[in-house]
Amino acid sequence: MSEPRHRLMDFVREEIMPHRFCSGCGCGTVLNAFTNAVEGLGLDSAEMVCVSGIGCSSWIPSPYFRADTLHTTHGRPIAFATGVKILRPDLTVVVIAGDGDVAGIGGNHLIHAARRNIDLSVFMVNNMIYGMTGGQVAPTTPAGVVTTTTPHSNVEPPFRVADLVVAAGASYVARWTTYHVFPLLESMQNAIKRKGFSFIEIMSQCPENYGRRIGLRTGIDFLKQFKEQALRVEKANGMSEEELKDRIVIGKLCDKERPEYVSELHRITREQVDKLKKEMGGAA
Amino acid sequence: MALDDNKKRYINHHGGKTYFLLGDEACAYGAIYAGCDFFAGYPITPASEVAELIAEELPKAGGICIQMEDELASMAAIVGAAWTGARSMTATSGPGFSLMQENIGYAIMTETPCVIVNVQRSGPSTGQATKPAQGDMLQARWGTHGDHNIIALAPNSAQECFDLMQDCFDLADTYRTPVILLMDGEIGHIRESVVMPELSSVRHTSRKRAERAEEIFGGQELIPGMIHYGEGSNVHVTGSTHLANGMRDVTTPHVHDELIRRIYKKIDSGREDIVRIETDTVANGKSRVGVISYGASARPARGAVKAARAEGKNIDFLRLISIWPFARKQVAEFSRDLDLILVPEMNLGQMSREIERFVDCKVIAVPKIGGVPHTVDEIHQVIMEAVS
Numbered sequence: 001m002s003e004p005r006h007r008l009m010d011f012v013r014e015e016i017m018p019h020r021f022c023s024g025c026g027c028g029t030v031l032n033a034f035t036n037a038v039e040g041l042g043l044d045s046a047e048m049v050c051v052s053g054i055g056c057s058s059w060i061p062s063p064y065f066r067a068d069t070l071h072t073t074h075g076r077p078i079a080f081a082t083g084v085k086i087l088r089p090d091l092t093v094v095v096i097a098g099d100g101d102v103a104g105i106g107g108n109h110l111i112h113a114a115r116r117n118i119d120l121s122v123f124m125v126n127n128m129i130y131g132m133t134g135g136q137v138a139p140t141t142p143a144g145v146v147t148t149t150t151p152h153s154n155v156e157p158p159f160r161v162a163d164l165v166v167a168a169g170a171s172y173v174a175r176w177t178t179y180h181v182f183p184l185l186e187s188m189q190n191a192i193k194r195k196g197f198s199f200i201e202i203m204s205q206c207p208e209n210y211g212r213r214i215g216l217r218t219g220i221d222f223l224k225q226f227k228e229q230a231l232r233v234e235k236a237n238g239m240s241e242e243e244l245k246d247r248i249v250i251g252k253l254c255d256k257e258r259p260e261y262v263s264e265l266h267r268i269t270r271e272q273v274d275k276l277k278k279e280m281g282g283a284a
Numbered sequence: 285m286a287l288d289d290n291k292k293r294y295i296n297h298h299g300g301k302t303y304f305l306l307g308d309e310a311c312a313y314g315a316i317y318a319g320c321d322f323f324a325g326y327p328i329t330p331a332s333e334v335a336e337l338i339a340e341e342l343p344k345a346g347g348i349c350i351q352m353e354d355e356l357a358s359m360a361a362i363v364g365a366a367w368t369g370a371r372s373m374t375a376t377s378g379p380g381f382s383l384m385q386e387n388i389g390y391a392i393m394t395e396t397p398c399v400i401v402n403v404q405r406s407g408p409s410t411g412q413a414t415k416p417a418q419g420d421m422l423q424a425r426w427g428t429h430g431d432h433n434i435i436a437l438a439p440n441s442a443q444e445c446f447d448l449m450q451d452c453f454d455l456a457d458t459y460r461t462p463v464i465l466l467m468d469g470e471i472g473h474i475r476e477s478v479v480m481p482e483l484s485s486v487r488h489t490s491r492k493r494a495e496r497a498e499e500i501f502g503g504q505e506l507i508p509g510m511i512h513y514g515e516g517s518n519v520h521v522t523g524s525t526h527l528a529n530g531m532r533d534v535t536t537p538h539v540h541d542e543l544i545r546r547i548y549k550k551i552d553s554g555r556e557d558i559v560r561i562e563t564d565t566v567a568n569g570k571s572r573v574g575v576i577s578y579g580a581s582a583r584p585a586r587g588a589v590k591a592a593r594a595e596g597k598n599i600d601f602l603r604l605i606s607i608w609p610f611a612r613k614q615v616a617e618f619s620r621d622l623d624l625i626l627v628p629e630m631n632l633g634q635m636s637r638e639i640e641r642f643v644d645c646k647v648i649a650v651p652k653i654g655g656v657p658h659t660v661d662e663i664h665q666v667i668m669e670a671v672s
Contacts, residue, residue, distance in 0.1 A: 001428040016531065046516035051364070063520060063531060068513040070364060071522035071532075073390050079357035083364025083372065084513060086348055087322060091514050109360075203607075265348050272343035273290050280297060 011035040011045060013066045020059065024211075024219030026178040027208040028205030030125055031060045033181050034096070037188035048092045051081040053101035056123035056132045057204070061096045075106030078113045081120050089119070090260045092192060099126040099140040103161045107139070110161075114168035114197045116261040121191045121198045124161060127206040135209035139265055166254045171196025173253040175233075177203040177226035178248060187252065196260050203248055287319050290346030292483055299482040307471040308333035310442040310478045311375070311401055314449030316345050317481070319488055321370035323349040324361035324413075326380060329414045330469040331403035334375035355380035359387035359400070366396045367521060369491075369512040371453050375401035377469070379410065381420055381427070388462055389428030390523045393546065395501065395508070397456035397491060399449070401465040403472035406655045415655025416469025418579055418630040419540035424464050425608050431544050433551040435558055436464040436608040438579040442476035448605070450453070454489035455558060459551055460507055466607055468630060470580030470657050502528030502543065507550045551609055561614050566598040572623045573670050574600035576615065576639055578607065579600035580657050585628045597671050604635065612642040619643035624670055626650050628663050 012035065021027045036044065046068075050061035054074035062071035068091075072080045077095045079230060085093045095102075100125045102110050113120060129147065130136040136149040140158045162175040172194040176184040184202060191198035205211060205222030216222050226248065233251035236244060287295070295317060305313070312334050315323070323342060325335040339349040350554040352358040355376055362372035376384060381402045391398055404420045406412035420427075424436045435455050439445045448465060456463040494500045494509030502508060508528070511517045520530035525540045531540045551558070564586070565571065577585035582603045589601045602618045604611060619625060622645045627636035633649030640647040650666050652658045 045518070047514070049513050062522060066518050068367075068518060069522075070367060070513075071524070072360065072363075072519070073386055073523060076356060076360040076387065079352065080364040081358035082350075082352070082357070082359035083322065083324065083366075084368055085364075086361075086513050087351065087365045087368035087370045108353050109357055112357075160441045265350065269343040269346060269348055273293075273346050276297060276344045277291060280293065 008035045009040060011038060011066055012064050018061050021066060022208040024205065024207040026127060027057050027060050027125065029178040029181060030057065030202055030204065033185045034060065035190060037185050041189050041192060043092060048094065049084050051084065051095045053077040053106065055098035055101050057096060057098040058101065058116050075110065078106060078109040078120065078122060082113065082118060083253065085118060085120055086262050086265060089266065093120050094177055095120055095122040097124065099128065099161065100130045100138045103159050104139045110165065111168040114165045114170040114199065115191060117169060117196045117258045118261040119195050121268065123200050125202050125204045126161065127204045127210060129206050129210035131206040131209045135213065137158040139264060162199065162253055167198040170199050171258055172255050174196035175201040175250050175253060177230060177248060177250065178205060179223045179226040180230065186187045194206055194255065196258055287488065288346060291319055293347035295483045295486060298480045301480050303478050303480060304475060305478045306333050307442045307445040307467060307474050308403060308589035309337045310446040310464065311449050311479065312337035312341065315373055316341055316451040317486055319371050320373055321347045322350050322362065322365040322372040322451065323374065323591065324359050325359040325374045325376065325672045326352055326355045327577045328377045328380045329471045330405055331375045331377045331401065334401055355383040356387060356501040362398045363387060363391050363396045366398045367513050373399040373401065377403050377405045378407045378420055379407055381423065385427040389430060392432045392460040393426065393523045394521050395460040395547065398462050399452045399456055399465065400462055401467060404468045406653065412655040416580060416630065416657065417653065418468050418581065421607060421631065421634040424466050431548060433548045434464065434608050435459065435461060435551060437560065437605060438466045438468040438607050439471055440579050440582045440603065442474055442478050445471065446478050457491040458489050459554055460510065462550060468579045482637040498529045501530050502546065506546060506553065528546050555609050558606055558609060559614060561611050562603040562605060563618065565599065565600040569621050571598040571600045571621065573667065574602065574618060574622045574625045576602045576604065576625055577628045578604040578635065581628045581630055584658045584660045585663050587660035588667055591660060594669045599667060610638050615639055616642045619645050624648065626666055626670060628658050630657060650653050
C-alpha cells in the first residue's frame with residue numbers, strides 16, 4: 001500500500017522536496033499557511049503567478065510552490081510583478097519575499113506599488129535579519145541588537161513596514177506572526193480577494209542567524225515570544241509609543257476600496273482604442 | 285507576434301504617410317509598428333520623447349505605457365511583461381542605462397526577449413546631462429556582470445530609428461534575448477522625414493514556442509522556445525543558474541558551463557543574420573585609407589569622405605549599423621587593402637579598439653567628446669593628414 005498523500009502536495013513541487021529551510025525556520029509555516037489559503041479559496045495554481053526576490057523566504061514560492069514562478073533579482077519582485085499583472089490582469093499575482101528584499105533594497109518599489117494600488121498580494125516575511133547571507137543587520141532589526149555587521153550593537157530604529165504601506169495608500173494591510181497561523185491564513189485569503197494592493201507583514205523567525213545572537217535558540221522560543229509580544233490592533237489603538245515598545249501590533253491595519261491601477265490603465269487603453277475606431281469610421 | 289486588430293487599425297491609420305519626427309519619436313512609432321504591447325520607463329534627457337510619444341500613441345494601438353519609479357523597476361516590469369507573451373520595451377539614457385544593468389543581466393540569463401533603447405548622452409555620471417555622446421558602446425557589451433553576449437544596433441537617422449526598432453523586436457524574439465537600440469542624443473533629437481509603411485509591408489518574426497516546460501531553458505535546442513505565464517505549465521524562471529526545466533542548480537560546474545556557453549553561442553552563431561553594415565568603397569585596391577563610423581558620427585564622417593574624394597583622394601567608408609555582435613568578418617574584409625582606418629566616434633576610442641582586434645592595418649581613433657558632434661571639417665582634416 002502506498003503512503004497516503006497529503007492533500008496540499010498538489011500545491012508544491014514535490015519532486016524537489018525535501019526543502020532546504022533550516023530547522024525551526026518560519027518559512028515552512030508561511031508555505032503551509034499559503035498553500036492552505038490557496039486551497040481554501042479554490043484557486044487553481046494555473047491561474048497564479050508567484051514572484052519572489054532573493055533571500056530565504058523567496059524560496060517559499062520558488063521553487064516550492066507549484067505555479068508559474070518568477071524568481072527575480074534582489075529587491076525587485078514587485079516591479080517585475082507589475083509587468084506581469086498589467087499584461088495578465090486575470091491572473092492572481094502574489095509576491096512572497098523577505099524584509100531585506102521588500103523593505104530594504106526594494107523599499108521604493110513597495111511604496112510606489114501601494115500608492116498605485118496595483119492588484120498584487122505581497123506577503124513580506126519579516127525575520128528581522130539578512131539570514132541567507134549570514135545574519136547582517138536589516139532595516140527591520142530592532143535597535144540595540146548585535147548582528148554580524150553591527151558587532152557593537154545596532155543603532156538604527158527598525159522600520160514598521162506595515163504602517164508604512166498603510167500610509168502609502170494600500171487597499172489591504174495586515175500584520176501577523178508565524179504563531180498566529182489561522183488568522184494569517186484567513187488574512188492571506190482576504191488579501192488575495194481584495195482588488196488592489198494587499199500587504200501582509202508576517203513576523204517570522206530565523207533561529208539560525210538571528211535567534212542564536214539574541215538568546216532565542218529555537219523556533220519554539222520565537223513563537224513563545226511572538227505570543228507574548230502580540231497585541232491586537234484594536235487594543236493598541238490609542239496606546240502610547242512607550243506602551244507599544246517591544247510589542248507586535250497584529251491584525252488588519254486597513255481594508256478599503258480604492259480605484260485599482262491595472263483596471264484604470266486598461267480603461268484608458270479601451271477609451272483610446274474606441275476613439276481611434278470612431279475616427280476611422282469603424283474600419284478594422 | 286501577430287499584430288492584433290488594434291495594432292493593424294493603428295498602422296492603417298498612419299501607413300503611407302510621411303511625418304517630420306525626432307529620432308526619439310520615430311523610435312516610438314517604430315515600436316508600435318513592431319507590435320510593442322508594453323512600455324515602462326522613467327524620464328531622462330535625451331530619451332524622454334520616446335516615452336512621451338509612446339504614452340500618447342501606444343494606448344490607441346491597444347498597448348499600455350507606464351512610468352515606473354526608476355529605471356530598475358522599468359527594466360523589471362518589461363521582463364515580467366515579456367513572460368506573459370508581450371513585446372515589451374523601455375527607453376533611457378546613460379545614467380538610467382547604468383541602473384538597468386542588473387536586470388538586463390537577468391533578461392540575458394532568463395532568455396527574455398525585450399528591447400532597451402539607450403539614447404546615449406555625455407558621461408560618466410550626470411556628465412553633460414542633455415548633450416549627446418557615444419560613451420556607452422562597451423557598457424552595452426559588458427555592462428552587466430558575468431559572461432554574456434548581447435545584440436545592439438545603432439541608427440544614424442530618424443528613419444533608421446523607426447526601421448531598426450522592428451529589427452530589434454524581431455531579433456529579441458528570434459534569439460530570446462534583450463536587444464539594445466544604441467542611439468545617441470544627436471540622433472534622438474534630430475528631426476527628419478520618416479515614411480510610415482503600409483500595413484501590407486510590415487513583417488514580423490514570431491516568437492518560438494515550446495511545447496514542454498521541461499525544455500524552455502535548454503534541451504535539444506540552441507534557442508529554446510518559450511511557454512508563457514497563464515498557460516498552465518508551472519513555468520519556473522530564475523536568474524540563478526538553472527537546468528533546462530528552469531530549476532535552480534547553482535553547484536554543478538557543467539550545468540553553469542553549458543548554460544552560459546549556449547547563451548553565448550546562440551548569438552555568436554547568428555552573426556550572419558544579425559550583422560548589418562553599410563559600405564561605400566572606391567574601386568578595389570585603390571584606397572589606402574578607410575573610415576569606419578556609426579550613429580551620429582557616421583554623418584560628418586561620410587561628409588568628410590565625400591569631401592576628400594572631391595579632392596581626388598580614394599577613401600573607403602564603412603558604417604556599422606549593428607554594433608554587437610561585432611561585424612568582425614566584414615570589417616576584416618573591408619580592411620584587407622588598407623594601410624590605415626580612421627574611426628570617428630563620440631568617445632575617447634571605444635569601437636576603434638574593437639576594430640583594432642580584427643584588422644592588420646593601423647587603426648586611429650578620431651575621438652570627440654564635449655557634447656558636440658564632429659564637424660565634417662574636423663574629420664576631413666584628419667583624413668587629409670592621413671593621406672599625405
